[in-house]
Amino acid sequence: xxxxxxxxxxxxTLTAAHAGGLMTNTNYHIxxxxxxxxxxxxxxxxxxxxxxxxxxxxxxxxxxxxxxxPWQNRDIHTNIPGYLGVGFDKKYNGKASAxxxxxxxxxxxxxSWAFSSMIGIVGSGGFVEYDEGIPMFEVxxxxxxxxxxxxxxxAGKYPYAYIANMKGKQYIYGxxxxxxxxxxxNFSAAFGIRANYYDGYNRGFVEAVSPASVGxxxxxxxxxxxxxxxxxxxxLFSFAYHDxxxxxxxxxxxxxxxxxxxxxxxxxxxxxxxxxxxxxxxLAEQLGNENTIAALSQAVGEDMAGKVxxxxxxxxxxxxxxxxxxVAVGYNFTPQLRAALEYHFFDDKHAKMYGDRQKELTHGTxxxxxxxxxxxxxxxxxxxxxxxxxxxxxxxxxxNTSFACDSYSVGLGGAWNINEKxxxxxxxxxxxxxxxxKTQANYQGTPYTGTDTYSRTxxxxxxxxxxxx
Numbered sequence: 001x002x003x004x005x006x007x008x009x010x011x012x013t014l015t016a017a018h019a020g021g022l023m024t025n026t027n028y029h030i031x032x033x034x035x036x037x038x039x040x041x042x043x044x045x046x047x048x049x050x051x052x053x054x055x056x057x058x059x060x061x062x063x064x065x066x067x068x069x070p071w072q073n074r075d076i077h078t079n080i081p082g083y084l085g086v087g088f089d090k091k092y093n094g095k096a097s098a099x100x101x102x103x104x105x106x107x108x109x110x111x112s113w114a115f116s117s118m119i120g121i122v123g124s125g126g127f128v129e130y131d132e133g134i135p136m137f138e139v140x141x142x143x144x145x146x147x148x149x150x151x152x153x154x155a156g157k158y159p160y161a162y163i164a165n166m167k168g169k170q171y172i173y174g175x176x177x178x179x180x181x182x183x184x185x186n187f188s189a190a191f192g193i194r195a196n197y198y199d200g201y202n203r204g205f206v207e208a209v210s211p212a213s214v215g216x217x218x219x220x221x222x223x224x225x226x227x228x229x230x231x232x233x234x235x236l237f238s239f240a241y242h243d244x245x246x247x248x249x250x251x252x253x254x255x256x257x258x259x260x261x262x263x264x265x266x267x268x269x270x271x272x273x274x275x276x277x278x279x280x281x282x283l284a285e286q287l288g289n290e291n292t293i294a295a296l297s298q299a300v301g302e303d304m305a306g307k308v309x310x311x312x313x314x315x316x317x318x319x320x321x322x323x324x325x326x327v328a329v330g331y332n333f334t335p336q337l338r339a340a341l342e343y344h345f346f347d348d349k350h351a352k353m354y355g356d357r358q359k360e361l362t363h364g365t366x367x368x369x370x371x372x373x374x375x376x377x378x379x380x381x382x383x384x385x386x387x388x389x390x391x392x393x394x395x396x397x398x399x400n401t402s403f404a405c406d407s408y409s410v411g412l413g414g415a416w417n418i419n420e421k422x423x424x425x426x427x428x429x430x431x432x433x434x435x436x437x438k439t440q441a442n443y444q445g446t447p448y449t450g451t452d453t454y455s456r457t458x459x460x461x462x463x464x465x466x467x468x469x
Contacts, residue, residue: 022348022365022391022404023172023321028103028120030066030464033427034413035371036385037340039328040240040247044466047105047116050249050328051178052240054107054114055188058468064105066425066464072096073457074128076400078135080443080450084146086156088450092134098126114180114190122196123172123321133164134400135452136444137206141220143446145208150219160211160219166204168401172258172321173197178238190238198258198319201227202311221270221277226311230260232321247330255351256321264313284312310354322351322364335375342369348392360396365389384412395438403454405433413462423466431458 029045032038038049044064046053074094081087103120132138142158152158178192203226208219234256240249264284270277284292289312310317328342344367349358371385387409398404411429418424433456443450 022346023123023319023351024324024346025120025122025124026344027068027429027460028066028118028122029064029105030068030413030425030427030462031383031415033068033411033429033460033462034385034415034425035340035373035383036387036409036411036429037328037330037342037369037371039251039326039342039369040249040330040340042242042247044105044107047107047118047178048120048176049326050238050240050251051116051180051190051192051236052188052238052251053242053247053249054109054116054178054180054190055112055182055240056242057107057109057114059109061469062105062107062466063469064464064466066103066105066462068101068103068460068462070098070101070126070458070460072126072128072459073455074403075455076130076135076403077453077455078139078450079453080139080446080448083139083446083448083450084143084152086152086154088139088448090135090138092130092132094128094130096126096128109180112182114178114182116178116180118174118176120174121171122174122176122194123198124170124200126171127167127169129165129167131165133204133206134166135450136400137164137166138162139450140444140446141206141208145219161207161209163207163209164205166401168200168202170200170319171198172319173199174234176234176236178236180238186241186243188240188242192236192238194234194236194253194256196232196234196256196258196321198228198230198232198260200229200260200319201225218270221268223266223268224311225265226267227263227265228260228317228319229263230258230316230319232256232258234321245332247328249326249328249330251324251326253324255323255347257352258319258321259316260319262311262313262315262317264311264315267308267311280308280311281313289313289315317354318352320351320353323347337372337374339372340370343367344369357397360394361392362394363392365391379417381415381417382412383414384410386410393436395440398436398438398452398454400452403436405436405454405456407431407433407456407458409458421468425462425464425466427460427462429460431456433457 031045042053042056044062076092107116174196176194180190182188206222236253238251267280268277325345330340346365348364369387373383409431413427416424436454439451
């Protein structure tokens with residue numbers, strides 16, 4: 001039974017350790033959602049996507065307020081033929097959600113100078129919950145209980161109640177300031193800095209409970225509640241060439257080091273046979289983190305102690321945002337018809353994650369974006385665009401609580417010039433993900449070969465208002 005506890009806690013802590021994914025967002029303004037390739041824009045959304053382009057924007061003040069509503073699923077389908085003699089086939093539905101996501105842009109241009117700022121959710125963003133837990137919990141725990149005689153019957157029914165829940169939150173809030181200088185009629189440069197605040201948590205439990213006819217004792221009871229917060233700063237540079245029809249722009253963001261600090265609310269372990277639950281949090285507060293790790297290493301081994309360490313009070317965990325290079329070309333074919341092509345490279349392999357997980361990626365993230373925009377008349381504009389995202393995924397990177405899927409995204413929408421000062425933007429986009437299949441021998445430490453199929457969906461609608469003073 002002690003082995004069961006160790007296996008279960010290992011799964012639990014590994015799960016919680018990677019509750020996020022690749023860290024950077026790029027969709028803040030509704031113009032991006034309806035066109036995608038905005039890296040060569042000279043409108044208000046250039047505050048993020050092309051700060052140097054603000055050298056040719058509206059003279060005076062501009063404001064833009066944007067709201068987006070996403071819907072997402074992040075599902076795991078686990079299949080293990082022959083598992084405990086009855087097989088295992090289960091789909092875990094991850095319900096990902098976020099409230100209305102706002103972003104605010106502001107700029108002021110006078111002559112050759114422009115000053116701009118942006119506030120938004122610049123990384124990750126949202127909640128995900130698996131209300132039946134995840135296979136990293138269930139599969140090894142049921143196998144270890146089976147080794148103690150708690151086998152399923154021929155119909156696959158187990159002689160105990162298994163209850164689990166896993167949920168996490170990740171937001172990186174950002175506030176960005178830029179200074180833009182027009183060098184001559186065609187060239188400009190900009191420098192900016194963004195402050196990033198990471199706010200997240202990992203919460204979950206696993207319980208295997210004997211039925212009322214046998215008694216009320218728990219076989220397993222694991223609980224975790226860990227809040228993580230931290231700061232990081234991003235310097236960025238932008239350059240642009242602009243003439244009557246052609247705009248060429250480049251932007252580079254340096255890597256953002258974000259070192260979060262744990263606020264551990266609960267970390268406890270119980271298994272049948274113990275006199276009481278082990279309160280790991282209280283032990284750390286009493287002995288200090290290093291002494292707690294030393295004590296746990298003697299009791300349960302160094303490997304287990306190392307897995308507990310990331311959740312001890314005041315422990316630091318890395319959630320870096322990668323450096324980012326964007327290059328874009330925009331061209332006005334006619335006064336009414338515009339198109340753009342853009343490339344992004346996120347250097348994820350050099351942005352530190354817990355356990356140096358970034359090294360498992362085969363390469364950084366590559367994105368290709370294209371978009372077109374057409375003015376029907378002075379009042380109405382329509383646009384559409386697409387994006388291809390390739391993360392460089394590998395089996396070693398993919399995990400139950402943090403997985404990604406390569407995708408194609410398509411978006412469309414329009415703008416209404418209400419008057420000379422006010423413009424309304426609306427959009428819809430969706431991402432079409434490729435499923436990722438990961439097959440493992442000795443799945444989660446069991447003697448069976450199993451396959452996890454990771455899949456995702458994503459839909460976003462948006463509305464925004466631009467105003468020129």
